Amino acid sequence: MRATLMYEAGDVRIEDVPDPAIVEPTDAILRVTRAGICGSDLWPYASLERRETGRPMGHEAIGVVEDVGAEVRNIKQGDLVVMPFAFSDGTCAFCREGLHTACVHGGFFDGYGISAAQAEAVRVPYADGTLFRLPVGEDDALTPSLLTLSDVMGTGHHAAVVARVAPGKRAAVVGDGAVGLCGVIAAKRLGAEQIIIMGRHPDRIALAREFGATDVVSERGEEAVERVRALTGGEGVHSVLEGVGHGASTETAVRIARPGGAVGRVGVPQETTIPAGEPAFYANVKIGGGPAPARAYIEELLPDILDGTIEPGKVFDRTVGLDGVPDGYRAMADRESIKVMIKP
Numbered sequence: 001m002r003a004t005l006m007y008e009a010g011d012v013r014i015e016d017v018p019d020p021a022i023v024e025p026t027d028a029i030l031r032v033t034r035a036g037i038c039g040s041d042l043w044p045y046a047s048l049e050r051r052e053t054g055r056p057m058g059h060e061a062i063g064v065v066e067d068v069g070a071e072v073r074n075i076k077q078g079d080l081v082v083m084p085f086a087f088s089d090g091t092c093a094f095c096r097e098g099l100h101t102a103c104v105h106g107g108f109f110d111g112y113g114i115s116a117a118q119a120e121a122v123r124v125p126y127a128d129g130t131l132f133r134l135p136v137g138e139d140d141a142l143t144p145s146l147l148t149l150s151d152v153m154g155t156g157h158h159a160a161v162v163a164r165v166a167p168g169k170r171a172a173v174v175g176d177g178a179v180g181l182c183g184v185i186a187a188k189r190l191g192a193e194q195i196i197i198m199g200r201h202p203d204r205i206a207l208a209r210e211f212g213a214t215d216v217v218s219e220r221g222e223e224a225v226e227r228v229r230a231l232t233g234g235e236g237v238h239s240v241l242e243g244v245g246h247g248a249s250t251e252t253a254v255r256i257a258r259p260g261g262a263v264g265r266v267g268v269p270q271e272t273t274i275p276a277g278e279p280a281f282y283a284n285v286k287i288g289g290g291p292a293p294a295r296a297y298i299e300e301l302l303p304d305i306l307d308g309t310i311e312p313g314k315v316f317d318r319t320v321g322l323d324g325v326p327d328g329y330r331a332m333a334d335r336e337s338i339k340v341m342i343k344p
């Protein structure tokens with residue numbers, strides 16, 4: 001089959017690789033019908049050191065089940081399913097608590113010897129726990145929105161949940177990438193009264209407003225903190241959704257929180273420490289977050305996609321075949337595209 005491999009920063013290639021096969025009896029093989037390029041794929045695209053063997057890429061997919069192992073019970077050949085970016089058994093203590101990204105048998109797709117999704121097919125461990133059957137056909141008009149359940153919509157929702165967004169509260173979203181934009185959707189869906197988007201790209205700001213953002217802050221650093229305070233009666237926001245992961249964006253996130261407020265961090269951290277620890281302490285700001293249990297949120301978010309209440313698929317502004325994937329990475333890295341969908 002053909003698959004996406006990254007050899008070093010900026011070097012993405014489409015190559016022939018062996019077809020994935022059932023390894024464990026709990027596996028399934030998907031024929032990928034849609035995949036996504038993720039903002040987190042841009043980190044290795046900017047920094048991966050030269051490797052002899054390419055790193056398989058991709059952790060967001062919708063696909064048709066082609067084969068299942070002997071112990072798979074609920075997922076059947078021919079099912080159209082969404083694949084969250086982490087696999088999970090669905091049965092351990094953490095899965096039962098809804099934190100599938102801490103599954104004792106779980107892990108993340110791509111990059112670590114596990115199969116990856118920017119390809120014609122992908123091997124999925126723990127198919128019964130990981131995959132979610134979709135009640136639509138392969139080319140349904142809702143497909144882009146359904147694909148966001150594999151990562152960005154679940155991740156934006158997780159930021160909102162951790163940041164304790166609730167009806168009547170003020171929220172701010174740091175970052176205008178696909179996750180931040182889905183965070184705006186999530187904040188509105190959970191009832192936030194004021195939603196401040198912090199970003200500076202006109203196309204993304206326009207989409208944020210369409211999704212429910214009420215205010216825009218394009219400044220950075222201290223000026224951004226002052227602008228948010230000015231927009232919130234000097235207090236700051238109850239809930240901050242951090243979808244970038246840089247030290248500077250995290251510091252801004254902590255400092256715009258209202259005393260007693262909460263920060264939900266879902267941007268993959270690029271530094272090992274959390275900045276602004278002292279202001280956070282004196283303002284009693286709660287800081288939490290991590291990899292979203294996207295699998296846990298599908299049941300909650302799917303009905304709103306099916307009835308058109310939310311349309312997170314609008315974050316995809318470009319669709320490519322596998323041959324277009326290397327340029328898709330470039331377009332996202334150059335901020336020419338918000339998010340690229342792949343139709344292998």
Ligand SMILES: [Zn+2]
Nearest residue numbers: 089092095103
């Ligand atoms: Zn588990």
